[in-house]
Amino acid sequence: MAKNPLKQLAGETAIYGFSSILARVLNFLFVPIYTRMLTQVQYGVVTEFMAYIAILQVVLVLGLETGCFRFANKEGEDPRKVYSGALLTVFGLNLAFLACMVAFADPISSALGYEGYRALIVYVAAILFCDSITAILFAKLRQEHKAVKFAVLKTVKILTETGANLLLFFVYPAQPDFTYPIFAIFISCVLCLVLFVPDILRLRLIWDSGVVGRMLAYSLPLMVASLPGVANDFLDRVLFRYFDTSSEAWRASLGVYQAAVKLAVIMNLFIQMFRYAAEPFFFQRARDKNSKELYAVVMEYFTAFCGLVFLGVIGYIDIISLFLGRDFRVGVGVVPIMLLSYMLLGMLFNVSMWYKLSGKTNMAIWITLTGLLVTTVVNVVFMPRYSYWASAYGHLASYLVMFILSAALGAKYYPIPYKWLRLGVIILLMGAAYAGIRLCDGAIDPMWGRLGVNTVLILAYCGAAWLLLRRRPIPA
DSSP, rough: OOOOHHHHHHHHHHHHHHHHHHHHHHHHHTHHHHHHSSOHHHHHHHHHHHHHHHHHHHHHTTTTHHHHHHHHHHHHOOOHHHHHHHHHHHHHHHHHHHHHHTTTTHHHHHTTOOTTTHHHHHHHHHHHHHHHHHHHHHHHHTTTTTTHHHHHHHHHHHHHHHHHHHHHTTOOSSSOOTTTHHHHHHHHHHHHHTTTTHEEEEHOOOOOOOHHHHHHHHHHHHHHHHHHHHHHHHHHHHHHHSSSSSTHHHHHHHHHHHHHHHHHHHHHHHHHHHHHHHHHHHHHHHHTTTTHHHHHHHHHHHHHHHHHHHHHHHHHHHHHHSSHHHHHGGGGGHHHHHHHHHHHHHHHOOOOOOHHHHHTTTTHHHHHHHHHHHHHHHHHHHHHHHHHHHHHHHHHHHHHHHHHHHHHHHHHSSSSOHHHHHHHHHHHOOOOOHHHHHHHHHHHHHHHHHHHHHHHHHHHHHHHHHHTTTSSSOOO
């Protein structure tokens, strides 16, 4: 009997999601180590280089992951030639990039203000080399529905990075510095590539310029389209170098900001979990009679739960902030802004499904470019005076503008009957509970008394939101 395709999709989604969520959880659990054993400046350096890696990864894969999916399933194309061509193309580009970085590591490190740290430049280039190649190989596993192998290799990579970090910070006798986290990633990426060697040998590489040309013609525009989204998430980290309040203190400001962002990642983790489940769900339900009404209801429940996550973090911030080293807690004030930003990002995911479902994906480029422009303007104008506060509000403003644009365009091209008044009431309930928490913050002492009152306020929000939501039936 053939396997149920929906059950297969749901099962694979859960497996793929496990490794991604594990990575985020472990990354979050390392925050107490980084913020206690590294200085603000050192953590700022780690953050800067991670931003470079995130942006360059998009460029150096050339969008060929998606290109492989399209052409390996296209009639008349040989999947072996597709993956061979993609792998050889990415290998050639990244080998040239790695060679350039190794050759010019000294002047690059000096230009960035890290003279004597040429190894750091080499580590970053090697990470990009390994990750770009394995990206094509992981795509092949997804194409072949080898979800378990995919998850095992990803998990081995994650655990290797974790183990390397633990050894470097707690066993290696030297004074910890900013190279440790990046070197741990380097070790995990090299191991992952080595584990893929048998797959590469079995592929028996073939070069077909015609196949590669067709794939690049399809994939390069996708790479260009995805760049604004990645840049929107990481551009503020790069801009600290040029626009923060003090040319000498910008790395410390960046380190404090990144630590605060890590506390808000709890919201982002929930959104990532939701996206793994929701995206296939939305497509599967697209032909149902009441699909649009169902999408609107999902939006209400999603918003209400995001409100609970927001209040949960803020209500217990006295405890959660202890995750950070003492020197990093000065930035905790931006946590509510980043939580709200991520909440808007999740709501944006919901309202942006219209262009995926309607096929008008070209609209996504303009919406994301607009968000990138907002991020850039807010940071360039306000960062010199307000430092990382400008970065936090830049994200909030960017996601808000993209949300409004996407909702307005969706109402025109793929109308979904969102109940904006009900959504507004949910947000007002969240705002009222947040106001109560803030009032208690300065009025109630000791901390346990505040936590008790905050718990009551959060429960009151849950009860009010539930009474509101249950009044609307869920479409079948």
